[in-house]
Amino acid sequence: MDVEHKDQNGELAERLQKVLAQAGVASRRQVERLIEEGRVTVNGITVSVLGTKVNSNDTICVDGTLIERSERLFYYLLNKPMGVITSARDPQGRPTVVEIMRDAPARVYPVGRLDFDTSGLLVMTNDGELAHRLMHPSYGVEKTYRVWVHGPVGIKALEQLREGVLLNDGKTAPAKVVRRSGLLKRRIVDQMSEPLEVLEITIHEGKNRQVRRMFGAIGYPVAKLERIAFGPLAQDGQLQSGSYRSLTREEIKKLRSLVGLT
Incomplete structure (x- = not known):
């Protein structure tokens, strides 16, 4: 469990790997590798030591890309249409699932992939640890x-x-x-x-x-x-193609329980 610490100004500080995982960069374990490989900077300085504390004023980048931090975790179910890329961006300029979700209060990312020409249910979240486990074959979702x-x-x-x-x-x-x-x-x-x-x-x-x-x-x-x-989420006919909705607390609980998270 992460213990909360405050910096010298009395502001709550958190472990860097926890912040990156919650931002949807990757799972906690994958984020730790990124840090150890020297691919993460805080305020322009490369950080390679696990356990480094950061606060909300710090600027964090991974491979030179600014990370948008979120203090809250968001979970959505998207009914992806055909002809949409399951990605944050597409070099060919095709529409992406992240663009469909641009009105969401935080930047969220797809859990797994659906082909360009495949439609249907796709979980979108900024909970990196949950996303990693849902995609990992060992959990058999x-x-x-x-x-x-x-x-x-x-x-x-x-x-x-x-x-x-x-x-x-x-x-x-x-x-x-x-x-x-x-x-x-x-x-x-x-x-x-x-x-x-x-x-x-x-x-x-x-x-x-x-x-x-x-x-x-x-x-x-x-x-x-x-x-x-x-997993436990099924199409009930209410979610139209190209639309999304927030997951209920019960649905989130079921997803987390499915992969051993409480």
Whole structure:
């Protein structure tokens, strides 16, 4: 636990690594590495000693970039539209999730990634420690996706997904896969006028473009992909595409409990 200290002017001082983690720079452990590598400056002076105390008047930079400090932690759920980058900035000038959140009272960052052409639920926060744990594979946080593929998908193909699919970076963990009730016979039609089948798949890994690669590997390229659940958070139909809302205290508690934080 961090012990509160006051500087010579009586102002509350905090450990540098705690301030950087709360600002959403990275997890506490990753921030400590940044400090030890000499990549952090306080008031223009490189700091490489862990435990250094800073106050609200200090100017902190990481790799020369000014860090915007936040005394409060904020947690949001964003329904990311297709065509938006899960990043703080994009060299190609495409819209980003951070730009969508520009009206939030503090700068928040995405927990994990959703592809440019994938829509759905994305947690945004400045709680660096929580974000790191939610993304770390050791905690096995489940993500559920609604998948539209050119069907019908055969039983053997579904079993492959459930047993794990061999990709070029290794075999995936077993996934949970179900057909969307009532949609197998009543298929929807895309712009190509070809039948699509809707399934839902739950994974707990975070390989790059994993769901698309899994379905491609079994012979069913994904036509459309939407994340409908992240851990205990699920799409209830109320959060429109491009909109976001604050997480409730109960939702925050569930997320933190999920990864061993109190």
